[in-house]
Amino acid sequence: DAMVIQNPRYQVTQFGKPVTLSCSQTLNHNVMYWYQQKSSQAPKLLFHYYDKDFNNEADTPDNFQSRRPNTSFCFLDIRSPGLGDAAMYLCATSRDKAGEGETQYFGPGTRLLVL
């Protein structure tokens, strides 16, 4: 029944060592989102895909990249993780535009630890 799957649930990486987080969905939704959530804070949108169209938030660091090779999968690449990148990373999907009333479906998140 899993609809939005994130792997791994916990990821430990070293300072400066590239890391990739993955997200897959079984909902066939058009839109996929990546959020960063730090402790006791609201999720912060990093970028989203509307189908194949990539939309980067203005304040997302260049260190963060994303790929969506097909409808089902989306990846978050952190090229050179810093200590400040330690956070929970949430993937979400929506059938159409969330800002027009569509529900977002979230995965369980990947908690990233940077040593």
Place this chain on the structure above:
Amino acid sequence: AQSVTQLDSQVPVFEEAPVELRCNYSSSVSVYLFWYVQYPNQGLQLLLKYLSGSTLVESINGFEAEFNKSQTSFHLRKPSVHISDTAEYFCAVPGYSSASKIIFGSGTRLSIRP
């Protein structure tokens, strides 16, 4: 620009007591309003949303929220809380720069005391 304010960062209540989590928004365009809940160590999930029609919307687990246009509020209420309601609650509104995204409030942590 649209924004959302959650006035209370933490709300402690006793089990079976009523609770209200406050949310105010600013918007000059059509309003859609959301409440999402995040249980410990999980992702967010939709609790309820207002799109149009009746100003009172309900969730399946006893929460309700009322859209109040004159006060630009969408407060979340439950008449009797349970331990299992312990979670972080986020109010959200559509993003102003893109219809694909929503903006979350800072969240309210609801802690239930037995």
